[in-house]
Amino acid sequence: MKCLLVANESAEVLFYWTDNEFEQRIQDQYVVSQEEGEGLPAFEDSINTLFAPIIISCSTMVDRLGDNYTSFNTENNHIYVLHQFEECLYIAVNGDGDETEEDLKRKIYVMKKLTEIMFGMVTLSGALLRKELRPQETEQRNRLWKKLQSLLETYSRLQQHDQSFLVEAVERLIHPTLCEQCIEFLERRLVQQINSNMDRAGEEVLHAFILVHTKLLAFYSSRNASSLNPSDLLALIILVQDLYPSNIDQDDTPEEFESSSVPDVFYTPEPSPPERESVRPRGDSPPVFQFVDPDVQMAEDSLKTLEVPTPDPSAPFRVFLEAKECPMMPHSMYCLSLWPGITLVLLTKIPNSHVAISVYYFLEAFVKLEKRLCEGHEGSAATRGQPSVQEQRGRLEKLIKAWASMDIQTSHLQNVWTDFKGKAFTRSGSGFTRDLLPSCRNMKTQLCSVYRQFFAAECMGSSQRLAPHLQERALNMVQEKLMDWKDFLLVKSKRNITMVSYPFFNIESFGSVVARKASI
Known part of the structure; x- marks a missing residue:
C-alpha cells in the first residue's frame, strides 16, 4: 500500500499518486455518496481530509520551532516520510513493508527531480509551482498528473528490468570502431548540417546522442555546450522510455552473441565540478532515483480513463538542464525513433535562452x-x-x-x-x-x-522548433549509418550480468556515477 502526495502549506493537494490498495483504503474510510460519484474531485477531497492534520502539524512546527519531523511510524506499521521544499510538503507512505524509510526518501527526491526537469526555475517559487502542478482547468490538470504518474511507472519498470537504473548508473555500449564513427558522424555531419540550416528556427543543437534501449551508444556535445549532468541524463532517458517504451526480454538473447563477448569493463567518469554558492535546489539533494516498487499499479480512478494524446513526432519537449551559466537552463528535446528500441535524441539551445x-x-x-x-x-x-x-x-x-x-x-x-x-x-x-x-x-x-x-x-509555438524536414533528414541519416548494426545492437543491449560484478556504489555521492561499458 503506497502513496505519494505533494501539498502546499494550505493543505491543498498539488499532486498525488496511489496504488490500488491505498485507493481502496481511502474509499473504505471515506464513503463517497452516489450523488458525488467516484470521480477525481471526490477522491481528491478524501486524500486531502486524510493528510490535512499531518500537513497542518508540520506547518505549525515549522512556524513555532523552525523545524519539523521527517518521518514516523503508525501503530499499524505504516511508514510516513516527509520533506519540505520551500512552500511544498512532499509525503511518501508505505503500508505493506515493501519499502524502507530510505526508499521513501528516494521516491520524494525523484518526484522533485521530475518537477525540476519539467518546470525549471519555477520550482523555486511555491506560488508558481502550485499553478504548474495544479492548473485550474480540470482536464489539463488530469493530463499533467497522468503524465507524472506515467513517468513514475516508467522508472519502476526500468528499475525492475534494467541494472543501470537499479544502481543509478549510465550504462554504455562500446565498440571501438562503431562508437568512434558514430561520434564523428554526429559531429561532422548531423549537428553541423542542422546548425548551418536556416530552417532551425533559431535553435542550435548542443547535444546529440543515440540510445539503444537505455544504453548509450554515442554521445556528442558541441564545443560551446556545458557538460550534461549524469542525473539529468538519467532523467532524460526516463522521458525517452516513457515516450518509446522498450519491451526487453532477457531470455531472447541468442547464445552465439553471448559466447563471443569479451569481459565487461568498469570505469568511473570524471567527478562533476564543485558547485558554486548559488540558487541550486538540487545541490544538497541526495540521489533522485530508486523509488517505486515494480509491482505498483496506477490508481484506478478517473485519471486512468483519460487517454494521453499521441504526441506530435516533430514537437519537442521543453526540459530544464544544468549548465555552467544557469542550473536550470531551458532546452528543447527532440526524440526521434530510429527503430523500436533505438532512439536519436537532440538537445537544442532555444532562442532567448540568455x-x-x-x-x-x-x-x-x-x-x-x-x-x-x-x-x-x-x-x-x-x-x-x-x-x-x-x-x-x-x-x-x-x-x-x-x-x-x-x-x-x-x-x-x-x-x-x-x-x-x-x-x-x-x-x-x-x-x-x-x-x-x-x-x-x-x-x-x-x-x-x-x-x-x-x-x-505551453509557450512553445509550432514555429519554434526544428523544421520537420530537418528532423526527418536527421532520422534518415542515422538510420542509414546504423542499418547494418541494428539487430546486433538490439541483441547486445539486452545483455545482462549479475549484480555482484558491480563495484561498490556510494549512493550518497551522486556526482561520481558509476557506469558500465558492455564490450561488443
Whole structure:
C-alpha cells in the first residue's frame, strides 16, 4: 500500500499518486455518496481530509520551532516520510513493508527531480509551482498528473528490468570502431548540417546522442555546450522510455552473441565540478532515483480513463538542464525513433535562452540578500565576491523595460521593484533591514514569473522548433549509418550480468556515477 502526495502549506493537494490498495483504503474510510460519484474531485477531497492534520502539524512546527519531523511510524506499521521544499510538503507512505524509510526518501527526491526537469526555475517559487502542478482547468490538470504518474511507472519498470537504473548508473555500449564513427558522424555531419540550416528556427543543437534501449551508444556535445549532468541524463532517458517504451526480454538473447563477448569493463567518469554558492535546489539533494516498487499499479480512478494524446513526432519537449551559466537552463528535446528500441535524441539551445541567465543572475542576488538579512547582517546589500543590489540596480531596470517590449507581462515585477527601491534606497525607507524581507521574497517570485512566461512548455509555438524536414533528414541519416548494426545492437543491449560484478556504489555521492561499458 503506497502513496505519494505533494501539498502546499494550505493543505491543498498539488499532486498525488496511489496504488490500488491505498485507493481502496481511502474509499473504505471515506464513503463517497452516489450523488458525488467516484470521480477525481471526490477522491481528491478524501486524500486531502486524510493528510490535512499531518500537513497542518508540520506547518505549525515549522512556524513555532523552525523545524519539523521527517518521518514516523503508525501503530499499524505504516511508514510516513516527509520533506519540505520551500512552500511544498512532499509525503511518501508505505503500508505493506515493501519499502524502507530510505526508499521513501528516494521516491520524494525523484518526484522533485521530475518537477525540476519539467518546470525549471519555477520550482523555486511555491506560488508558481502550485499553478504548474495544479492548473485550474480540470482536464489539463488530469493530463499533467497522468503524465507524472506515467513517468513514475516508467522508472519502476526500468528499475525492475534494467541494472543501470537499479544502481543509478549510465550504462554504455562500446565498440571501438562503431562508437568512434558514430561520434564523428554526429559531429561532422548531423549537428553541423542542422546548425548551418536556416530552417532551425533559431535553435542550435548542443547535444546529440543515440540510445539503444537505455544504453548509450554515442554521445556528442558541441564545443560551446556545458557538460550534461549524469542525473539529468538519467532523467532524460526516463522521458525517452516513457515516450518509446522498450519491451526487453532477457531470455531472447541468442547464445552465439553471448559466447563471443569479451569481459565487461568498469570505469568511473570524471567527478562533476564543485558547485558554486548559488540558487541550486538540487545541490544538497541526495540521489533522485530508486523509488517505486515494480509491482505498483496506477490508481484506478478517473485519471486512468483519460487517454494521453499521441504526441506530435516533430514537437519537442521543453526540459530544464544544468549548465555552467544557469542550473536550470531551458532546452528543447527532440526524440526521434530510429527503430523500436533505438532512439536519436537532440538537445537544442532555444532562442532567448540568455533571458534565463539574466533571471538567474538577479534571482541569485536576491536569494543571497535574503539569506544575509535573515542571519542579521543588516545595513549592507553586498555579498562577498558579488556586486551589491545597489550596483545592479541600473541593469535590472533596463532588463525590466526590455522584457516589457517583448510582450512579457512585467507590471507586477515593476510594482514590486518600485516597492523594493522605496524601502531600500530612499531616506524614508527602512534600508537593508529585516523589514525588507517581504519585498525581497516578492522580487524572487516575480523574477520566476518572468522566467515562466518565457520558457513554459505551453509557450512553445509550432514555429519554434526544428523544421520537420530537418528532423526527418536527421532520422534518415542515422538510420542509414546504423542499418547494418541494428539487430546486433538490439541483441547486445539486452545483455545482462549479475549484480555482484558491480563495484561498490556510494549512493550518497551522486556526482561520481558509476557506469558500465558492455564490450561488443
